Amino acid sequence: MACEFDEEVIRQGTDSLKWAKFSDEVIPLWVADMDFVAPEPVVRALARRIDHGVFGYAIDLPELKSKVCERLLVGYGWEVGPEAIVLLPGLVTGLNVACRAIGTQGDGVLINTPVYPPFLTAPTNQGRQLQVAEQARTTRDGELYYDVDVDALEGAVTPQTGLFILCNPHNPTGRVFSRSELEAQAELCARHNIVICSDEIHCDLLLGESKHVPIATLDPEIEAQTITLLAPSKTFNIPGLGCSLAVIPNAALRAQFKAAARGIVPDVNVLGMHAALAAYSHCDQWLAELREYLIENREYVVDFVKSHLPGIQTTKPEATYLAWFDCRELEVDEGPFRFFLKNAKVAFNNGAHFGPGGEGFVRLNFGCPRSTLREALERMQKALEDRP
Numbered sequence: 466m467a468c469e470f471d472e473e474v475i476r477q478g479t480d481s482l483k484w485a486k487f488s489d490e491v492i493p494l495w496v497a498d499m500d501f502v503a504p505e506p507v508v509r510a511l512a513r514r515i516d517h518g519v520f521g522y523a524i525d526l527p528e529l530k531s532k533v534c535e536r537l538l539v540g541y542g543w544e545v546g547p548e549a550i551v552l553l554p555g556l557v558t559g560l561n562v563a564c565r566a567i568g569t570q571g572d573g574v575l576i577n578t579p580v581y582p583p584f585l586t587a588p589t590n591q592g593r594q595l596q597v598a599e600q601a602r603t604t605r606d607g608e609l610y611y612d613v614d615v616d617a618l619e620g621a622v623t624p625q626t627g628l629f630i631l632c633n634p635h636n637p638t639g640r641v642f643s644r645s646e647l648e649a650q651a652e653l654c655a656r657h658n659i660v661i662c663s664d665e666i667h668c669d670l671l672l673g674e675s676k677h678v679p680i681a682t683l684d685p686e687i688e689a690q691t692i693t694l695l696a697p698s699k700t701f702n703i704p705g706l707g708c709s710l711a712v713i714p715n716a717a718l719r720a721q722f723k724a725a726a727r728g729i730v731p732d733v734n735v736l737g738m739h740a741a742l743a744a745y746s747h748c749d750q751w752l753a754e755l756r757e758y759l760i761e762n763r764e765y766v767v768d769f770v771k772s773h774l775p776g777i778q779t780t781k782p783e784a785t786y787l788a789w790f791d792c793r794e795l796e797v798d799e800g801p802f803r804f805f806l807k808n809a810k811v812a813f814n815n816g817a818h819f820g821p822g823g824e825g826f827v828r829l830n831f832g833c834p835r836s837t838l839r840e841a842l843e844r845m846q847k848a849l850e851d852r853p
């Protein structure tokens with residue numbers, strides 16, 4: 466039976482970064498936004514606010530902060546007061562502010578690669594030194610799988626390390642870290658007195674049994690040294706509205722974070738806040754249906770890769786709408802990103818941009834109608850079959 470997510474919405478000519486970057490014949494499965502209409506309560510809330518017609522400076526919506534606190538309590542038993550919430554115009558802004566807030570010029574920021582590219586640039590943007598540890602890559606049931614490599618992390622730590630940026634659920638591997646994996650990383654940070662900045666933007670996009678555990682909920686000491694970054698943008702497909710947030714229960718750490726943002730980071734725009742409030746308040750049913758659809762898309766991708774794309778191995782993501790393809794066995798000279806763009810007219814994210822461990826990989830965004838996904842995968846198959 467067709468559902469709302471099957472609808473092929475025309476996005477060409479609508480200011481969409483995803484659709485404008487490549488020529489019209491290319492199917493864009495790159496940047497992380499979905500080709501779905503946002504939930505109706507969000508669209509209605511925006512229309513109501515726009516109808517008022519006055520768009521002066523806004524206060525931080527108190528209802529939004531209360532709603533975030535309520536979701537953290539109901540979802541994870543995490544009790545935080547509204548004062549702990551700092552609204553931000555973007556989550557990448559939060560990554561950069563965290564790097565700026567912690568330590569001084571030349572201090573180290575630890576990350577786990579391959580990872581969402583702004584993790585690689587935020588530290589150096591802010592005069593910090595990037596410290597990289599690769600995750601452990603393995604295979605499970607014929608699928609690509611990543612484990613946290615605590616020894617590699619430990620090996621990358623130096624006396625200068627002040628901050629660890631965690632991505633959980635992980636982009637691009639789709640891992641949802643278990644409590645014990647989080648404990649191992651938190652223990653390491655506590656032992657070396659490292660602040661944690663945990664990007665949990667994908668935490669509502671769980672595709673199955675995995676449960677999300679915010680690292681700050683492990684224990685009060687970890688909470689006191691953690692900045693958690695969240696946003697409704699990926700989940701409810703409103704990234705263009707720019708509304709994210711940091712949860713920082715420790716007042717001193719929060720003051721440090723706010724001081725690093727002062728005068729540089731603007732307030733969140735009023736439409737973004739109203740959209741976020743509606744998304745967090747009225748869209749749980751939409752989200753449940755979205756997750757069902759994404760699970761089916763994930764299965765479609767995994768099955769297709771296994772049966773029709775020899776030489777490629779894929780993750781089976783536990784969360785996100787992102788699959789990560791290991792294409793190294795294809796041995797294409799120009800790399801898989803360029804090969805598929807040129808020969809299949811399908812645009813992915815180039816794995817080389819995700820840091821060590823990303824070369825020879827591409828990231829595929831399956832947040833699109835199944836018909837689009839099918840067409841893209843069939844084009845990939847044909848491009849591989851047509852190779853001399």
Ligand SMILES: Cc1ncc(COP(=O)(O)O)c(C=O)c1O
Binds near residue numbers: 556632666
């Ligand atoms: C892990 C992660 N963090 C942050 C972002 C972007 O957040 P924002 O658009 O709010 O800066 C993305 C978008 O893909 C992401 O995957």
